[in-house]
């Protein structure tokens with residue numbers, strides 16, 4: 509039995525996550541953005557790969573600033589990481605300021621009410637509390653709007669009790685290096701920050717780091733690139749791959765007469781052909797929209813997905829693969845070096861981000877490397 513087959517155990521599929529590759533990607537982004545500190549984004553359970561093991565590996569590699577989206581994610585990460593700075597991007601939830609301080613979490617303050625609530629909490633505790641303040645520079649999603657920024661400029665005492673402050677903004681088009689929106693957002697952000705109390709700034713997500721030093725600020729916030737997603741679409745991926753997803757071939761069958769495959773009889777085989785049925789489906793995060801478009805790899809051969817992806821199974825065409833290599837019990841690679849998440853995303857009309865964050869929960873999981 510191969511080590512893959514052994515690690516698979518009773519599961520249909522094996523997800524292997526290379527923590528050393530994630531740490532290597534972080535080092536690479538740190539070097540590229542230096543002297544800015546390279547933070548790490550671990551929201552959505554570390555883009556589906558496990559916020560706790562990924563966070564521990566990144567801390568061991570030297571990362572000290574971690575971003576999550578939700579308060580609950582911050583609380584879970586705090587339990588795994590001792591000393592790190594953890595920022596909750598979605599902001600301060602009403603009435604829950606004490607939950608943030610109890611777990612030493614820093615909210616990204618996204619509107620004047622959140623600033624007031626956090627300052628009030630600091631005053632009640634008789635201490636200063638660190639806070640990120642998000643200034644919307646054109647994303648129009650979260651953060652202080654221009655008129656709210658102007659009011660803060662007019663009365664910076666609203667920030668009393670919040671220290672140290674970090675000014676942050678988020679780019680809408682960073683993965684398009686030539687998009688004028690990037691420079692426009694940077695200019696708007698710089699103009700706002702110039703009028704506010706002096707403090708460190710944070711601008712760049714993964715792709716933003718590749719826009720050059722003007723976008724690095726004092727602290728970068730890469731997520732996707734840590735996990736091997738290409739931060740420079742259209743150009744070669746500078747990041748190392750991190751995930752491998754392999755699933756069992758459950759059955760193979762020969763079809764000799766014209767027949768259809770799968771639900772809806774949507775795919776017609778003109779035969780003769782050999783088909784393999786593999787133990788992953790849309791419940792495992794293989795988007796149904798990749799039906800008839802995606803492919804898997806078996807023993808180094810590409811096998812196109814035929815017919816509709818069902819909940820627990822996909823069917824692939826293995827006619828051209830030597831029979832012993834595509835037999836029941838063999839493993840098919842769904843994601844890996846030849847099939848990065850970006851590629852599956854493209855086949856499914858989505859992006860690698862969504863592929864990773866949709867990965868299912870019933871895989872056997874194996875972590876390679878890392879601190880432990």
Ligand SMILES: *Cc1c(COP(=O)(O)O)cnc(C)c1O
Pocket residue numbers: 549551597678712713714715729730731732733
């Ligand atoms: C998700 C997120 C990031 C990370 O973005 P990537 O494109 O994954 O690097 C950074 N900042 C904010 C505010 C985010 O929401």
